[in-house]
Amino acid sequence: MDNEKIGQLLIKKGLITQQQLTIALEEQKHRNIGTRICNILIEMGFVDADICYAALAEKLGVKSINVFDQNNREIFEFTENQLLTLEQHLIFPLCFNKTANTISLAVSDTDQFLSIDLIRESFFNPSAKVDIFLCSQKAILNFLEQYFYNHQKLDPNQEDFLEMIFRIALARKCSDIHFQPHQYFTRLCWRIDGDLHEATLIHYKKWPTILGKIKFLANLDISENRKSQDGRFSAEIFGKKIDFRVSVHPTLFGENIVIRLLNFSNNIFHLSSLGFLSEQLKLIDKIIQQEQGLIIVTGATGSGKTTTLYSLLQKINRPQINIMTLEEPVEYVMGSIRQTSLTDNSKISFSDGIKSLLRQDPDIILVGEIRDTDTAIMAIRAAMTGHQVYATLHANSGLGVVARLIELGISHELVAMNIIGVISQKLVKKQCSCSQSVSCRICHGTGLFGRTVIAEVIAFDKEISLAISNKESLLQIEKSKLHGENHFSMEQDIKEKVRAGLINKESSMFF
Numbered sequence: 007m008d009n010e011k012i013g014q015l016l017i018k019k020g021l022i023t024q025q026q027l028t029i030a031l032e033e034q035k036h037r038n039i040g041t042r043i044c045n046i047l048i049e050m051g052f053v054d055a056d057i058c059y060a061a062l063a064e065k066l067g068v069k070s071i072n073v074f075d076q077n078n079r080e081i082f083e084f085t086e087n088q089l090l091t092l093e094q095h096l097i098f099p100l101c102f103n104k105t106a107n108t109i110s111l112a113v114s115d116t117d118q119f120l121s122i123d124l125i126r127e128s129f130f131n132p133s134a135k136v137d138i139f140l141c142s143q144k145a146i147l148n149f150l151e152q153y154f155y156n157h158q159k160l161d162p163n164q165e166d167f168l169e170m171i172f173r174i175a176l177a178r179k180c181s182d183i184h185f186q187p188h189q190y191f192t193r194l195c196w197r198i199d200g201d202l203h204e205a206t207l208i209h210y211k212k213w214p215t216i217l218g219k220i221k222f223l224a225n226l227d228i229s230e231n232r233k234s235q236d237g238r239f240s241a242e243i244f245g246k247k248i249d250f251r252v253s254v255h256p257t258l259f260g261e262n263i264v265i266r267l268l269n270f271s272n273n274i275f276h277l278s279s280l281g282f283l284s285e286q287l288k289l290i291d292k293i294i295q296q297e298q299g300l301i302i303v304t305g306a307t308g309s310g311k312t313t314t315l316y317s318l319l320q321k322i323n324r325p326q327i328n329i330m331t332l333e334e335p336v337e338y339v340m341g342s343i344r345q346t347s348l349t350d351n352s353k354i355s356f357s358d359g360i361k362s363l364l365r366q367d368p369d370i371i372l373v374g375e376i377r378d379t380d381t382a383i384m385a386i387r388a389a390m391t392g393h394q395v396y397a398t399l400h401a402n403s404g405l406g407v408v409a410r411l412i413e414l415g416i417s418h419e420l421v422a423m424n425i426i427g428v429i430s431q432k433l434v435k436k437q438c439s440c441s442q443s444v445s446c447r448i449c450h451g452t453g454l455f456g457r458t459v460i461a462e463v464i465a466f467d468k469e470i471s472l473a474i475s476n477k478e479s480l481l482q483i484e485k486s487k488l489h490g491e492n493h494f495s496m497e498q499d500i501k502e503k504v505r506a507g508l509i510n511k512e513s514s515m516f517f
C-alpha cells in the first residue's frame with residue numbers, strides 16, 4: 007500500500023489532517039528509502055501509534071497486535087546475534103505453536119517477506135506457517151527492550167559486551183553506569199532508583215580494551231590516564247536517542263568511569279502517576295490557574311524536580327500559549343515547546359538567558375535552576391511582568407524557598423508579591439506488590455521496587471504573602487498561616503501512602 011493511500015485512509019478516519027500529511031510526506035523525501043509514512047506521522051506526534059496501526063491492519067485485512075492474547079506470549083532464549091537480527095529487521099517472535107507448526111510474529115510492515123523468511127528459517131523451522139500481527143516499530147522495540155530487561159545476561163567475554171551493557175542499562179532505566187577498578191577486577195555497577203547495584207565483575211586483563219573503547223567513543227585521549235577527562239557520545243537504542251556523558255577520574259587501581267545516561271525519549275508522566283495525591287493535585291491546580299508568578303519545585307539532587315516540572319508543563323501546554331525553557335542540560339524533549347540547553351551554548355548565563363527569552367513573547371518560562379542572585383532577580387522580574395515562571399531551587403522545605411530567595415538578596419515584599427506556589431519533594435521506594443517473596447522477579451526479594459514522590463505543596467495566598475512582607479518568622483507562618491486550604495504537608499503525604507500500603511515508614515525516613 008503506498009504512502010499517499012495510507013495517508014488518505016488516516017485522513018478519512020479523522021486521525022490526521024491534510025496539512026499534517028503534507029508535512030509528513032515532505033519529511034519523508036529527506037529520509038532513507040523505506041521509512042514508512044506511518045512512522046513519520048507517529049514521530050511527529052500527529053497520531054497515536056496503536057490507533058494508526060490498528061486502522062492500517064483493518065484496511066490490509068491482517069490482524070493487529072491488539073488481538074494477540076499477551077498471555078500466550080512465549081519467552082524464547084535468544085542469542086546475542088539473534089537479538090541483533092531482530093533489532094535490525096524490526097520483527098519480534100511472540101510464540102511458536104509446535105503442534106500447529108505456526109509462529110506468531112509481530113511485524114511493522116506486511117511487505118517484509120524476506121525478513122519474515124529469515125526469522126522463520128534461522129530461528130524456527132523452514133516449514134512453519136507464519137501468523138502475522140501488525141504493530142508499530144515502537145511496539146516491536148518495546149518488546150525488545152522488555153526482553154533485555156528480563157532475560158539478557160551480561161558476560162564480559164561476549165563480543166558486544168559494551169553494546170549489551172548500554173542496552174540492558176537502558177532497559178532497566180539506569181541513571182548511571184559505573185566502572186570501578188579494583189586490584190584484580192573492575193566492578194561494573196549501575197544506579198537504579200537511586201541505589202548502586204553490582205552488574206558483573208570484569209577481570210583486570212580484559213579491562214583495558216573496554217576502557218579504551220569507552221574513551222574512543224567519548225572522544226577522549228586514550229593515552230592519558232593520570233588526568234580527569236570528560237566527554238560524551240550519543241547513540242540510538244531501541245529507537246530512542248540517548249546521550250552518554252562520560253567522566254573519567256584516576257584512582258589508585260586505574261581510571262574510574264561514570265557514564266550518565268540522558269534519555270531524550272523519556273516519557274513525561276501525568277502528575278498522579280508520579281505519586282501526587284488528589285488533595286495535592288487540587289492545590290497544584292489552584293497554583294497553575296494564576297496568570298503570573300513564580301512556581302518553584304524544591305528538593306535534593308535526584309529528587310525528581312525536573313520530572314515534576316515537565317509534568318506541570320505537559321498539563322498546561324496548549325497551542326495558544328508560548329512556553330520557553332532554559333536548562334542545563336535539557337532532560338526531557340517536548341515537541342511543541344521551545345527549549346534551550348545552556349550546556350551546549352555556554353556563552354549564555356541563566357540570567358542573560360531570561361533577558362533574551364523575555365523578548366521572545368513567552369507566556370510561560372521554565373528556568374532550570376535559580377542558584378544565584380542575578381538569576382533570582384531576573385526570574386522575579388519575569389514573574390512581575392505577567393509571566394508564569396517555573397523553576398527549581400535548593401531548599402529544605404516549602405517555606406525554605408522563601409528564606410533562600412531572601413538570602414539571595416530578594417526583598418520580602420518582592421518574594422511575597424511574586425511567589426504563587428511551592429512543591430517540595432523527595433523520592434521514596436515503593437513496596438512491591440509481591441510482599442517480599444524471594445522468587446519475585448520484579449524486586450528480587452527486596453520487597454521494594456520503583457519510587458514515588460512524597461511532597462509538600464503550598465499554594466500561596468494573601469494571608470501568607472502578607473505575613474512574609476511583614477517579615478514574620480517562617481516558623482510563625484508555618485504555625486499560624488498554613489492550613490488545609492493552602493497547604494499539604496509531607497508528613498500527611500507519608501501517612502496516607504503508608505496507610506495505602508504504597509510505601510513503608512522506614513524507607514520514607516531515609517530519603
Ligand SMILES: [Zn+2]
Binds near residue numbers: 438447452453455
Ligand atoms: Zn516483589
